[in-house]
Amino acid sequence: MPGMNPSFLLPRADRPTPVPAPGLKTQHDHVDEIAIALPIFVVEDDPSLTELLRSRLTELGFTTEATASGHAALSRLAVGSCALVILDLGLPDLDGAALLAVLRARGDATPVIVLTARDAIEERVAALAAGADDYVTKPFETDELVARIRAVLRRHDAHAKDTLRLGGIQLERPGGEVFVRGRRLQMAPREASLLEVLLSGARRVLYREAMMQAVFGDDEAGFNALEALVSRLRKRLAEVDAGIVIHTVRGVGYLATDDID
Ligand code: CA
Numbered sequence: 001m002p003g004m005n006p007s008f009l010l011p012r013a014d015r016p017t018p019v020p021a022p023g024l025k026t027q028h029d030h031v032d033e034i035a036i037a038l039p040i041f042v043v044e045d046d047p048s049l050t051e052l053l054r055s056r057l058t059e060l061g062f063t064t065e066a067t068a069s070g071h072a073a074l075s076r077l078a079v080g081s082c083a084l085v086i087l088d089l090g091l092p093d094l095d096g097a098a099l100l101a102v103l104r105a106r107g108d109a110t111p112v113i114v115l116t117a118r119d120a121i122e123e124r125v126a127a128l129a130a131g132a133d134d135y136v137t138k139p140f141e142t143d144e145l146v147a148r149i150r151a152v153l154r155r156h157d158a159h160a161k162d163t164l165r166l167g168g169i170q171l172e173r174p175g176g177e178v179f180v181r182g183r184r185l186q187m188a189p190r191e192a193s194l195l196e197v198l199l200s201g202a203r204r205v206l207y208r209e210a211m212m213q214a215v216f217g218d219d220e221a222g223f224n225a226l227e228a229l230v231s232r233l234r235k236r237l238a239e240v241d242a243g244i245v246i247h248t249v250r251g252v253g254y255l256a257t258d259d260i261d
Contacts, residue, residue, distance in 0.1 A: 039065045039082050040065075040082065040086065041077070041082040042065070042066040043068075043096070044066070045092050052142060054066060062083075068091070069092075070094025070095070071093055077108060077110065081202070083110075083111075085111070087099065087100065087113070088114075089115065089116050089124075096114060097126045101130045101131070107165070111155075112132050112133055113135065114135045114136075115140075116137055116138065134151070166198075166257075167244040167258035168181045169237070178192055191229065193215050194215050195233060198246060203255070205252060205254070206253045
């Protein structure tokens with residue numbers, strides 16, 4: 001390819017060894033910084049409550065989305081990540097607990113806080129069993145819900161740092177060990193590092209400038225080096241049927257999704 005960084009034409013063994021663990025940490029700090037803020041998704045059919053929650057969350061610097069429909073919520077969650085879902089259990093078109101069960105069955109680990117009626121203990125227990133992270137009983141103070149949102153997000157963040165999953169791939173951090181459906185996959189360090197960046201921003205568009213910084217650090221490398229690395233990673237993942245698609249967003253960057261469509 002014309003203009004490709006010559007260091008990428010070297011055989012793998014001749015390339016400089018990438019920075020190990022401490023470097024990986026810096027990469028994540030960087031990726032986290034550039035990651036697009038994910039919305040808090042309010043799934044609630046009471047418009048005044050939705051409005052109250054959204055305005056309070058917006059005030060606090062969160063972005064929000066909302067729907068009154070359980071089916072619409074499932075469709076929305078299938079196409080992009082949310083930071084957290086606030087889920088009313090009593091929706092008109094689909095029971096909130098059923099929605100939650102579908103979400104978890106898909107392998108979607110987005111944190112969910114359910115809103116329940118004070119006397120509906122069975123409903124609450126069912127929601128927790130279906131995979132809710134917490135619940136708040138109606139009526140509640142907005143600030144109580146906000147405190148719970150923050151606690152759940154903190155907990156989820158700490159947990160999410162250990163294992164990244166997408167499609168059939170699992171990547172353990174720190175260290176970057178990669179498994180395909182439980183079987184260890186040997187990868188070149190830079191491919192593993194790129195995979196880690198893509199998984200930590202899964203279902204989000206990642207800017208190629210930030211990816212370059214995360215993968216190559218201060219090494220002189222052009223976009224074509226990143227492109228070449230992406231193409232090698234695609235090939236490697238296809239070989240092992242990893243169930244991941246790396247989409248090119250022309251002129252912007254890349255987006256990794258699972259291969260369900
Ligand atoms: Ca309701």
